[in-house]
Amino acid sequence: MPTLLEVERVSRSFGGVAANVDVSFTVQAGEIVGLIGPNGAGKTTLFNMIAGEIAPQSGVIRLDGAVVCGRGPLAAARAGIARTFQVVRSFDTMTVLENVMVGAFAHAHRTRTAMAEAAAVIGATGLAAHADTPAASLTPPGKRRLEVARALAMRPRLLLLDEMLTGLTPAEAQEGVAMIRALRAQGITILMVEHVMEVLLPLIDRAVVLDLGRVLTVGTPAAVVRDPGVIRAYLGERYAAA
Amino acid sequence: MTPVLLLQVMALGLLTGLVYALVAAGLSLIFGLMDVVNFAHGQFLMLAMYAAFAVHAASGVGVALELPLVVLLLFVLGVATYRGLIARALGVATNRGMVQIFVTFGLGIFLTGAAQFVFGGDFRSIGDGMLANRSLILHGLHLPLAQVAAAVVCLLAFAALALISRTEFGRALAATREDREAVALIGIDRNRIFALGWGLGCAAVGVAGVMLVQFYYVSPNVGADFALIAYVTVALGGFGSLLGALVAGILIGEVEALTALLLEPSLKQVGMFAIYLAVLMLRPRGLFGRL
Amino acid sequence: MAKLPDNAILRRRRRELAAGGAVLLALAVLPLPIADVYTQNLIIMALLFAGLAQAWNILGGYCGQISLGHALYFGIGGYVSTLLFLRAGLPPSLGMFAGGLAAGAAALLVGWPCFRLSGHYYAIATLVVAQIAYLLALNWDFIGGATGLYVPFHAESWGDLAFRTTKRPFHYIALAFAAAAWFAGYLIEGSRWGYAWRAMRDDPVAARSLAVRLLPSKMAAASISGGLAGIGGAIFAQYVGYIDPDSVMSLQLSILIALPAVIGGVGTLWGPLLGAAVQVPISEVSRSWLGGAGRGSDLMIYGALIVTVALLRPAGLASLLRPARRPPPAAEARNANAA
Numbered sequence: 001m002p003t004l005l006e007v008e009r010v011s012r013s014f015g016g017v018a019a020n021v022d023v024s025f026t027v028q029a030g031e032i033v034g035l036i037g038p039n040g041a042g043k044t045t046l047f048n049m050i051a052g053e054i055a056p057q058s059g060v061i062r063l064d065g066a067v068v069c070g071r072g073p074l075a076a077a078r079a080g081i082a083r084t085f086q087v088v089r090s091f092d093t094m095t096v097l098e099n100v101m102v103g104a105f106a107h108a109h110r111t112r113t114a115m116a117e118a119a120a121v122i123g124a125t126g127l128a129a130h131a132d133t134p135a136a137s138l139t140p141p142g143k144r145r146l147e148v149a150r151a152l153a154m155r156p157r158l159l160l161l162d163e164m165l166t167g168l169t170p171a172e173a174q175e176g177v178a179m180i181r182a183l184r185a186q187g188i189t190i191l192m193v194e195h196v197m198e199v200l201l202p203l204i205d206r207a208v209v210l211d212l213g214r215v216l217t218v219g220t221p222a223a224v225v226r227d228p229g230v231i232r233a234y235l236g237e238r239y240a241a242a
Numbered sequence: 243m244t245p246v247l248l249l250q251v252m253a254l255g256l257l258t259g260l261v262y263a264l265v266a267a268g269l270s271l272i273f274g275l276m277d278v279v280n281f282a283h284g285q286f287l288m289l290a291m292y293a294a295f296a297v298h299a300a301s302g303v304g305v306a307l308e309l310p311l312v313v314l315l316l317f318v319l320g321v322a323t324y325r326g327l328i329a330r331a332l333g334v335a336t337n338r339g340m341v342q343i344f345v346t347f348g349l350g351i352f353l354t355g356a357a358q359f360v361f362g363g364d365f366r367s368i369g370d371g372m373l374a375n376r377s378l379i380l381h382g383l384h385l386p387l388a389q390v391a392a393a394v395v396c397l398l399a400f401a402a403l404a405l406i407s408r409t410e411f412g413r414a415l416a417a418t419r420e421d422r423e424a425v426a427l428i429g430i431d432r433n434r435i436f437a438l439g440w441g442l443g444c445a446a447v448g449v450a451g452v453m454l455v456q457f458y459y460v461s462p463n464v465g466a467d468f469a470l471i472a473y474v475t476v477a478l479g480g481f482g483s484l485l486g487a488l489v490a491g492i493l494i495g496e497v498e499a500l501t502a503l504l505l506e507p508s509l510k511q512v513g514m515f516a517i518y519l520a521v522l523m524l525r526p527r528g529l530f531g532r533l
Numbered sequence: 534m535a536k537l538p539d540n541a542i543l544r545r546r547r548r549e550l551a552a553g554g555a556v557l558l559a560l561a562v563l564p565l566p567i568a569d570v571y572t573q574n575l576i577i578m579a580l581l582f583a584g585l586a587q588a589w590n591i592l593g594g595y596c597g598q599i600s601l602g603h604a605l606y607f608g609i610g611g612y613v614s615t616l617l618f619l620r621a622g623l624p625p626s627l628g629m630f631a632g633g634l635a636a637g638a639a640a641l642l643v644g645w646p647c648f649r650l651s652g653h654y655y656a657i658a659t660l661v662v663a664q665i666a667y668l669l670a671l672n673w674d675f676i677g678g679a680t681g682l683y684v685p686f687h688a689e690s691w692g693d694l695a696f697r698t699t700k701r702p703f704h705y706i707a708l709a710f711a712a713a714a715w716f717a718g719y720l721i722e723g724s725r726w727g728y729a730w731r732a733m734r735d736d737p738v739a740a741r742s743l744a745v746r747l748l749p750s751k752m753a754a755a756s757i758s759g760g761l762a763g764i765g766g767a768i769f770a771q772y773v774g775y776i777d778p779d780s781v782m783s784l785q786l787s788i789l790i791a792l793p794a795v796i797g798g799v800g801t802l803w804g805p806l807l808g809a810a811v812q813v814p815i816s817e818v819s820r821s822w823l824g825g826a827g828r829g830s831d832l833m834i835y836g837a838l839i840v841t842v843a844l845l846r847p848a849g850l851a852s853l854l855r856p857a858r859r860p861p862p863a864a865e866a867r868n869a870n871a872a
Contacts, residue, residue, distance in 0.1 A: 051742070073738075073741050073742055074741050074744065074745075074746060074747075077741065077742055077743060077744040078744050082742070082743075083742050085738075085739065085742075089736045089738060089739035090735075090736070090739070091731065091732045091735035091736055091739065091740075092735055092736075093336075093731065093734075093735055093800070094728075094731055094732070094735065095541070095542075097540065097541075097542065098542070098728065098731075099732075101728055102728050102729065102732040102740065102743050102745065103743045105725045105728055105729065105743075105745075106743055106744040108725075109725060111723055111724060111725065111728075114725070114728075115540070115542065115543075119540070131540065131541070132540070132541040132542075150739075150743060151742075151743075154743060154744065273653070279653050279656075279657075327840065327844070330844050331843070331844060334844070334847035335847065335848075336847050336848045337799055337847045337848060337849075338847070339599070339652070340599065340795055340799055341843045341844070341847045343599065343656070344792070344795050344839055344840075344843045345839075345840050345843045345844060347788065347839065348835075348836045348837070348838070348839030348840035348843060349836060349840055350836070351832050351835055351836030351839065352832065352833050352835075352836030352837050352840065353836070354829070354832055354836070355829035355830060355831065355832025355833035355834075355835070355836060356829065356833055357829065358828050358829025358832065359828050359829040359830055359833065362828060363828070363829075462829065466784070470660070470661075470664060470784070473657045473660065473661075474657070474661055477653075477654055477657045477658070481653060481654070506672070508668070508671065508672055509668065509669075509672060511664070511665075511668055512665050512668050512669060515661045515662075515664060515665045515668075516665065518661060519646070519658065519661065519662070519665075522650060522654065522658060523646050523649075526649055526650050526651075526654060527654065528654075
C-alpha cells in the first residue's frame with residue numbers, strides 16, 4: 001500500500017508548553033489508524049495540525065508527497081483532508097441533504113450533481129430517512145453521522161474523525177463502529193482520534209500512541225496493548241486503580 | 243494657529259470625550275455581559291436629557307436634584323427593558339442575533355416617538371441653570387463650567403463603575419460574563435444579574451444625559467448622533483471593556499475636536515470615524531477588546 | 534451517474550417558481566383598477582423596498598453578514614445614474630446599470646476590510662462606513678452637497694425613465710426590479726454559492742473544513758447585494774426626481790432597507806416581499822394619518838410593531854406561510870436510534 005499521510009518530526013508548543021515533540025508516523029492508503037493517548041497527550045493538537053487549523057513550528061506533514069501543513073484549514077480541505085469535529089458542528093438551518101450537498105460542492109459545480117452525490121452518501125451512511133429533516137432536529141448521534149456524511153461527500157483522500165465514538169451509549173457506539181467498517185470496505189483512509197480505547201482497538205489496523213506530546217509507540221492493536229510503556233502511560237491509570 | 247488655540251481645542255476635546263466615554267461605558271457594560279448591542283442606547287440618553295430638563299423646569303433646584311432622580315429613573319428603565327423585552331428576545335428559538343438588534347432598534351423608534359409626543363419636536367436646553375454661561379479660566383484657557391462639571395462627574399461615574407466591578411456584585415457580573423452556565427451552579431441568578439447590568443448600564447447613560455443637557459440642546463432626535471458616536475467608541479475601545487471605553491472616548495473627543503480645527507468643522511465626524519476604521523483594521527477587536 | 538430521484542428540495546423549488554410567476558402576474562394587473570395616486574405610490578414604494586430588502590437579504594440573510602450600511606450602495610446607485618444623466622447625458626435606463634456596477638464595486642471595497650470583522654464589529658463598521666460617505670456627500674459640491682441634485686426632465690420616455698403625468702410606468706419599473714431581485718434570490722438558493730453562504734452563516738468553521746472559501750464567498754454576496762441596491766437607488770432617484778444625502782444615504786434608510794427582510798423573514802425567498810408589503814404601508818399610513826396631528830404617535834406605533842413582530846415571529850412573517858418543518862413521528866423514533 002502506498003503511503004498517503006506522512007507526519008515527519010512535527011513539533012508544536014504553546015507558550016513554552018510542548019504539545020507535540022518530534023512526532024512522526026505514516027498512514028497508508030486504505031488504512032484505519034487510531035490516534036490514542038491519555039488526556040493531555042497532544043492528540044488534539046496533532047489532529048488540528050493535520051486538519052490545517054494549527055501550523056507546526058517544525059517538521060512537515062505531507063499528503064501524497066505534497067506538503068499540506070501550515071496553510072490553513074481551507075488548504076487542507078482542498079488538498080483532500082476531510083474532518084469531523086469533537087463538538088458537533090452542523091448547519092442547523094439546512095436539511096440533512098443540504099448539509100451534505102455543501103460537502104459535495106467541494107468538487108461538484110452543478111447543483112444536480114451535488115444533490116445526486118449527497119443523496120448517495122446519505123444512503124450509504126444510513127441517513128436516507130432523514131434527508132429532508134432539518135439538521136437542528138437530529139439527535140446527537142444523528143449529527144455525528146451527518147458530519148461523516150458531509151465529509152465523505154467531499155470525496156476526501158483522508159478522513160479525520162475527532163472522538164466520534166466518545167459520549168455515545170454502547171449501542172450507539174456499536175452502530176458507529178459498523179459505519180466506520182462499512183467505510184473501510186469502500187477503501188477510505190481514516191485517521192481517528194479516540195479517548196476510549198476499548199471501542200477503538202478492534203476497529204483499527206494500527207494505533208499511534210501519544211504520551212506527553214511524544215509518540216510512545218506505533219503498532220497493531222494487539223502489539224500496542226502488550227507494550228509495557230502503553231500500559232503504564234495509558235491503561236495503567238485506569239487498571240492500576242481498579 | 244496659536245499654541246493656546248490648540249490647547250484650548252484639545253482641552254474641550256477632552257471634556258467632550260469624557261462624556262462620550264461614559265455613554266459608551268453603559269453600552270459596553272451591557273454588551274460585555276450578554277452580547278447584546280442596545281440600539282436604543284441613544285434614545286435612552288435622549289430620555290435622560292429630557293428627564294433632567296423636566297426636573298429642572300419643575301423644580302429649578304439644579305444638578306444636585308436632577309442627577310439622583312434621573313439616574314434612578316434610567317436604572318428602573320434599564321431593568322424594565324431587560325425584564326420586558328431583552329429577556330424575551332434572548333429566549334427566541336431562531337435568529338437570536340437579529341431579533342435583539344431589531345427589538346432594541348424598534349424600542350428606539352418608539353422612544354423617539356414618545357419624546358415627540360410628550361415634548362414636541364422643538365430643541366430645548368437648560369439656559370438658566372447654575373452652570374450655564376459661566377467659564378473657568380485656566381492659564382488662558384476658557385473652559386465652560388458646565389462642560390468641566392460634566393467631565394468631572396463622568397470621571398466620577400467611571401470611578402464608581404470601577405469600584406462596583408470590585409464588589410461582590412461586580413464579581414458576579416464578571417463570573418456571569420465568563421461562564422453563563424456555571425454561575426447557575428454556584429447560586430447566582432443569571433436573570434437578576436443581567437437585569438442589574440442593564441440597570442447599571444442605563445444609569446451610566448442617565449448620568450451622562452443629565453450632565454450633557456446642562457450645555458447641549460435636547461430634541462427627540464438628539465440620541466441618534468450620540469448613539470453613533472457611542473457605537474464607534476465601544477467598537478474602538480473593544481466591546482465589554484470599561485478601560486477601552488474610557489480611552490476610546492477621550493481619543494474620539496480629541497480627534498473630533500482636532501478635525502474640526504484643522505480641516506473643516508462639518509467633517510469633524512469623518513475624522514473620528516476614519517480613526518476608528520483605521521484602528522479596527524489593525525485590531526479587529528478594538529484597542530482593549532477580548533470578546 | 535445515477536438518475537436523480539425527485540426530492541423535497543426540487544419539489545419546493547418548482548412550487549416556489551410557480552408561486553413567483555403567479556405573484557408576478559397578480560402584481561402586474563394590480564395597478565390596473567387603482568386610480569388613486571396615493572395608493573399607487575404606496576404600492577410602488579412597497580415594490581421598491583421589496584427589491585431592496587431582497588438585495589440586503591442576499592448578504593444579510595443568506596450570507597449572514599448583517600450590514601447596517603446599505604444606504605451607501607443605494608446612494609451610490611442614485612448618484613451615479615443621476616450624475617451620468619446630468620453631466621454625460623447617459624439615459625438613466627442605462628445609467629441605472631452603471632449605478633449598480635458602481636455600487637457593487639463599492640460593496641467589494643467596503644467588504645474587503647470589513648469582512649475580517651465579526652458579529653457586531655462588522656455591523657457597526659458598515660454603519661460607520663456608510664455614515665462617513667453620507668457626511669462626505671453632504672460636503673461634496675460636485676455632487677450637489679447638502680442641496681442635492683434635481684434629475685433633469687426632457688420628455689416622458691422609457692429611455693430616460695421619466696414620467697410626469699402618470700405613475701403607472703414606475704409601477705412596472707419597480708415591479709421589474711423587485712422581480713429581478715426575487716429571481717436573483719431564487720437562483721442563489723439553488724446554486725453552489727447559496728449553499729456555501731448558508732453553510733458559512735450557520736457555522737463558518739465547519740464550512741471552511743468543507744473547502745468553502747469564506748472571504749470570496751462574502752465578497753460575491755456583497756457585490757450582488759450592493760449592485761442590486763444600487764440599481765434600486767437609481768430607480769428611486771428617477772421616481773422622486775431629486776436626490777440629496779438625507780434621502781438616499783442616511784442611517785435611517787439603511788435600517789429601512791434591512792427591516793422588511795427582518796420582519797418578513799431573514800434568509801428566506803419570500804420574506805423581503807412579505808415584509809415590505811407590511812412595513813411600507815404601515816409606516817406610510819401611520820405617518821400620513823397620525824404624523825401631523827399625533828406628534829410622534831406614528832413612530833410609537835411603528836416602533837412597537839417592529840418590537841412585537843421581532844419577538845413574536847423571530848423567523849419572520851414568512852414562517853407563517855410554511856408549517857414548521859418537522860420530521861414525522863416515525864422518523865423521529867428511527868432518528869433516536871440512528872448512529
